[in-house]
Amino acid sequence: MRSTLPTFDEVWQRQFRTSVLSQLQCFSEDTHFLIGCSGGIDSMLLLHLMSFLCPKKVRAIYVDHQLQNQSAIWGQFVQQQCDLLDIPCIIEKVNVRAGNLEQQARSVRYQAYQKQLTDTEVLVLAHHQQDQAETVILRLLSGAGVHGLSAMKAYEKRENLNLWRPFLDLSREQICQWAAELNVQNILDPSNTDIHYDRAWCREELWPFLQKRFPKMQQALSRISQLMQDADEILKEVIHTDLKACGDAHVLNLVIFCQLSEARQRQLLSMWMKGDDLYRPAFDMVERLQQEVIASKSDAQAKLHWNQYYYVRYRNQLFRIHRNEFHADQDQVAVNLELQVQLNHHLVTLSGTYQIQTAPIGLSFELLSKKLSLKLRTGGEKVHLYGRVGAWPLKKAIQEAHIFPWQRHTIQILSIDNVILGVFTPKGFWLAQSPYCETGGWQPNLLSLR
Known part of the structure; x- marks a missing residue:
């Protein structure tokens, strides 16, 4: 491995500093890097540069989609190159489901990345400026809006991973020239030129046609993605304000x-x-x-x-x-339970977790030593809720309490010897008028919903 950075012209040096070195300085000293390495020229150059810039802080992962006969051999190639650079390498085999092959392959590839990433690692990918421009074209043709046209960011913080694309401002021509200077070895995946796939069709068929008319198309499309990223950030601020209000x-x-x-x-x-x-x-x-x-x-x-x-x-x-x-009500099995409750203990019901606590008006303490019945409502029940006049249909009480239809299957009736003591609901416990009501009794107090 070279002991100094490769030499190239002044423009490249400036571009390299802004797109790689300056971004690298934003990470903490404890940050390590997992490089997604397909064996292609882009990811192999990235592997060489990261091994130089961050020695002992780099790992590589090759995801074998098992879609090509030579995929296992390509994995061996990546492993050999990593061994030469003294970089640990993971080879992860995945199975791609039927359907949109490009989309499914991308999905399982990121699942493999997430599986291997540690808390201190950033995923590093070798997407470059033409990849960005192709993404903008494909998303434009699919009818994407501002968010879709913002395409890829140099740095993304997602829920399950942090992702860095240091080559996003470099053209493929620059990458190829740089790789040639360093004598970087790589493999050629024939699917990259198979126009059956949308991205390959865009690259092989549409790209040359458009570039002949618009020579600076790549830079223009890359600029569009940057402008859309700005617009997307502004839009997110507006949406966040609206969501908070609504x-x-x-x-x-x-x-x-x-x-x-x-x-x-x-x-x-x-x-x-x-x-x-x-x-x-x-x-x-x-x-x-x-x-x-x-x-x-x-x-x-x-x-x-x-x-x-x-x-x-x-x-x-x-x-x-x-x-x-x-659909929880469809999976529910009707079970009637017998239970005993104790003061200060927790009781888990379908609607939530309750704690048995003293109350100004509640149930008699003599019930704490007896077996109580907990049943699901079946419809047609009438209950005399404490503080109301006479018995009401339970259904009407549920409607008046605005309990959502998809939560009503969680309602359970507490009783003893066919005397209703109360009702467990997502709105809490409803005490029923009965001979067991007394001043200074106990009630279940809702702590949390299911």
Whole structure:
């Protein structure tokens, strides 16, 4: 390995400082780096440079998608090059599911990265300026908005990883020339020129055609991504303000929401539906949510399912509910329980966790030594709730309390010898009027919802 940096002209030196060295200085001394290495010329050059810049702080990972007959041999090549540079190397085999092969391969590749990354490591990838420009073109053709056209960032902090792309301002021609100077060895993946894949088609067919007319297209598209990143940051600030005014990650107040302009409504919904995922929903899915759910009649019980979540309107609120919670009642087995409770002990019910505590008005202490019954509501029950006149249908009390329809399966009735003592609900415990009510008794106090 060379003891000094390779020599190249003054422009390159300046570009290298700004795109690599200055960014490297932003990391702490404890930071280590995991390099995604495919064996291609870009990632192999990155491997050589990082081994020079950060000795003993670099590892490499080769993800074997097992889509090419030679993929295992390429892994061996990466391993050999890492051995020469004294860099630890991980070879991770993955299985790519059927469907959009490019998208599925990207998904399992990042899963492999996340699996191997440690808390002190940053993932380093060798995307360059042409990769960025191709991404902008492909996302433009797919109908992406500001966020999509912002494409790749030099540094990204995601939920499960930190990602750095130090070559993003370098052209492929510069990388190839640099790799030739250093005599960097690499492999050639034939799928990179297989126009069956969108990116390869863009690179092999569309790119030469457009570049003939627009010679500076690569720089222009890269600049567009930078401008869109600025616009995206401004848009996020506006959306954050609107979300704070309208609700949170789980519910939106439609009265306030509908006071926003249509453009701000669409952007807020798009980001809200995205949640913690990497990509926003398609434009037509946002439109469906507006037309089929938000614009529906208040009593229509309209809902929309997208990406593991249900979007449900209830009164003047819009809820984002995970499918497991929404369908919990379908997976529920009707079980009637017998239990004994003790003062200050915790009781876990379908609606939440309760603590048995003293109360100004509550149940008799003599019940603490007896077996009580806990049953699911089946419909048609009437209960005389404490403080009300006469028995009411439990269904009416639930509706008046605005308990959401998808939570009503968690309601359980506490009784003894067919005498209703109270009702466990997502709104807390409702004490029933009975011979067991007394001053200075006890009640279950809701600590947390399920």
